[in-house]
Amino acid sequence: MSLARSLKTLSKEEIRAFVASIDYVLTDCDGVLWKELTPIDGSAKVLSLLKSMGKKVFYVTNNSTKTREEYVSKFEKLGFSASKEEIVGTARIVATYLKDKNFTGKAYLIGSKGLGNELSAAGIDFFGLGPDPVQTDNLPEVFDAKFEKDVSAVVVGFDLHISYPKLLKAATFLSNPKCLFVATNTDEVFPAACDNTVPGTGTLVAAVETCSQRKAQIIGKPSTLMFSALAKEHNIDPKRAIMIGDRAKSDILFGKNVGMTTLLVYTGVNSKEDVEMWQTSLDPSDKLLIPDYTLDSLGDLLPLLENLTK
Amino acid sequence: MSLARSLKTLSKEEIRAFVASIDYVLTDCDGVLWKELTPIDGSAKVLSLLKSMGKKVFYVTNNSTKTREEYVSKFEKLGFSASKEEIVGTARIVATYLKDKNFTGKAYLIGSKGLGNELSAAGIDFFGLGPDPVQTDNLPEVFDAKFEKDVSAVVVGFDLHISYPKLLKAATFLSNPKCLFVATNTDEVFPAACDNTVPGTGTLVAAVETCSQRKAQIIGKPSTLMFSALAKEHNIDPKRAIMIGDRAKSDILFGKNVGMTTLLVYTGVNSKEDVEMWQTSLDPSDKLLIPDYTLDSLGDLLPLLENLTK
Known part of the structure; x- marks a missing residue:
């Protein structure tokens, strides 16, 4: 044993x-x-x-919410010393993963600014950052939304602004089997500083995996x-x-x-x-x-x- | 075979x-x-x-988005004839399920007005209907949100207004093992009238099951x-x-x-x-x-x- x-x-x-x-x-x-x-x-x-x-x-x-530079300053602020080279975060590794695949198309991002910044730094064209709230209670209007569909990868990281229109877009892009599906990690929850249970990226990945009926390539541990x-x-x-x-x-x-x-x-x-x-x-x-x-x-x-x- | x-x-x-x-x-x-x-x-x-x-x-x-009365008028509008007695929807059955359990506490609802109306009709006290968007990009402020925690059931149906604060609340309530966890159905997608892939209730159930690390009692087929x-x-x-x-x-x-x-x-x-x-x-x-x-x-x-x- x-x-x-x-x-x-x-x-x-x-x-x-x-x-x-x-x-x-x-x-x-x-x-x-x-x-x-x-x-x-x-x-x-x-x-x-x-x-x-x-x-x-x-x-x-x-954690995919910060670039390595942003991590360096968080480390300093909390009394730790770390250089950029000592930090490996999923935001950066998602970007290098896509570059290693010779990715040249457009990516749709469910994620945070930090992840977006690492994608930009790697020269990856993406959209989706920030709020995309539902604008009406009229279901067919939401379901039949028109949007740009020329997307070659869906990237899912932690996103405070998760919303139904984001899920609809991700599921629609992923209905194209050639569209890559990459997620930073599957952590169900964050270690919380209070008595709330704090949903992690895994929660969002489970949602996108369910509506797309596909499994993401997981980058993180x-x-x-x-x-x-x-x-x-x-x-x-x-x-x-x-x-x-x-x-x-x-x-x-x-x-x-x-x-x-x-x-x-x-x-x-x-x-x-x-x-x-x-x-x-x-x-x-x-x-x-x-x-x-x-x-x-x-x-x-x-x-x-x-x-x-x- | x-x-x-x-x-x-x-x-x-x-x-x-x-x-x-x-x-x-x-x-x-x-x-x-x-x-x-x-x-x-x-x-x-x-x-x-x-x-x-x-x-x-x-x-x-x-489908949990309508009461039986609302269904009767949808049937008529689309050229079908149906009486209230001929319609069995998950909104109504969630309500009868909770009543059969002698539920008397307060329920937290991720769902639509139709589901809320069936809960009300059954005399079930609930909250959560409508938008609950994230108000800041400051993670600790979102994670450590203060809210009423006296909740005895989390009910998940289809909700266009799914948001991070809703997931946080559901996960936190469900950390109490005595809190019931009921979901209308696990359909991954809706049959779509256009070429979008339209996320169904199962997408939201998967998200809440992941962050709560619990399995819902599924009411629907x-x-x-x-x-x-x-x-x-x-x-x-x-x-x-x-x-x-x-x-x-x-x-x-x-x-x-x-x-x-x-x-x-x-x-x-x-x-x-x-x-x-x-x-x-x-x-x-x-x-x-x-x-x-x-x-x-x-x-x-x-x-x-x-x-x-x-």
């Missing part, structure tokens, strides 16, 4: 071996470093200490595309890398798909109870979610690391 | 036996009788002739709840009933679930090619979609029926 180990239960020598086995630290952001605009205690210090120990840190996020993009620029050996995340279905599965060590922290989507459930589950797909290691929060690594120098 | 037969290939004597075997005709509306506001040729005449032959006709629709509601008032023997529809996943499956004879017409969602694919498919779930009989359109039954009196 595969069991997750709390890093806290490791001896000093085991922690030393664990740290020595790692050259690359890949970490998720929402739910590990912060929730919305609130930093999670201790995470910044841990990453800073790991860097000072010579580890290379990369930020791998499914757990797909290994994010790792390939990173590995192209940095020569990362997955056997000497760890993936840290709060959401097993994206982060831990991604780490395992790539062949990295995995650490699940309980400051975001998944809890200790989830891990215990997967460990006793008979469903093989649950077994895939079990991380190598767990911690209540990334900050809990701080005393373990500091203890090594005592 | 299970094969669908075109009614056109039956001999006069087989048609006579077929007609004699049926006392009750249950028919879907969108895609069989009309598309949006355009009647489908011949359907009204066929139903009228069946009535004159002593058959009882009932209209069984997953293929669930047998619609038949139970009808059978409660009319003593219908399913063995002497036929279900006519354009969408196998709802109509034909419904007919089979109840034990009726089934007729698929090709004037809406599914085509002859779909049926041929299911017939050669090795997937058992495809086999369930194969109807007993097919016709290009319901109107094609007219000459077959008229021929019996010659």
Whole structure:
């Protein structure tokens, strides 16, 4: 039986071996470093200490709402230091994915400005950004709307302005089997800073997949595309890398798909109870979610690391 | 191997036996009788002739946008005659479902006025009707919205005004496991009168199921709840009933679930090619979609029926 180990239960020598086995630290952001605009205690210090120990840190996020430049300033604002090169977000990877496919047509975007900016930066022609609200309660008028249909890709990311006309357009474009269908990620919810349940991009992807009766190419974790993009620029050996995340279905599965060590922290989507459930589950797909290691929060690594120098 | 037969290939004597075997005709509306506001040729005449032959006709629709009264006037406008008692729509059945559960709390509605009116008529307290657009691009402000959380059921039907704040509210209410989750139907698309692909209620249900990570109780076809509601008032023997529809996943499956004879017409969602694919498919779930009989359109039954009196 595969069991997750709390890093806290490791001896000093085991922690030393664990740290020595790692050259690359890949970490998720929402739910590990912060929730919305609130930093999670201790995470910044841990990453800073790991860097000072010579580890290379990369930020791998499914969030598509920001360009890498916008991420750099969010990191600074919340007390983290990161350069553009250390950040891998789905907005950028969607753009490089389309470029790698030699995409030259027009894309329809359900998404945010950040994603739009990365598409623009890659020279991809797109439309759809911003509100597109329904203008009437007359169903046939909405259903029979006339619009430009020369679209070669539908891109779905997080979009606060999701609306019925957007779904209608996406479904109509996707009725052409030659039209590409790309989505940033399938995260059902965001790690919330309050007691609301905050729908994530996966909610919008499920809607478009349903009305188009097609499956999107998913760019974000757990797909290994994010790792390939990173590995192209940095020569990362997955056997000497760890993936840290709060959401097993994206982060831990991604780490395992790539062949990295995995650490699940309980400051975001998944809890200790989830891990215990997967460990006793008979469903093989649950077994895939079990991380190598767990911690209540990334900050809990701080005393373990500091203890090594005592 | 299970094969669908075109009614056109039956001999006069087989048609006579077929007609004699049926006392009750249950028919879907969108895609069989009309598309949006355009009647489908011949359907009204066929139903009228069946009535004159002593058959009882009932209209069984997953569409939740209208009350039964509103349906009666749509029928009249499009050249069909129907009384309130002959119409079974999901709007009404959602209301009776909640009443049967002795529901007394407040419901949150993602849906249309018609559905709201049926809830009101049943004395069910609800809110959520109409536009609820996102008011800012500031994510934390949207995510952390404050709202009334004393909600005991989330009801999802067709809603032109679907928006992010509506999804956020539904997901948050459903995080309470005691909150009921009811949806009118899972139809992915509407039969369209133009070349747009028109997202149906299933698209919205998929979105809410994803962000709530729960499964809705589905009221509409293929669930047998619609038949139970009808059978409660009319003593219908399913063995002497036929279900006519354009969408196998709802109509034909419904007919089979109840034990009726089934007729698929090709004037809406599914085509002859779909049926041929299911017939050669090795997937058992495809086999369930194969109807007993097919016709290009319901109107094609007219000459077959008229021929019996010659």
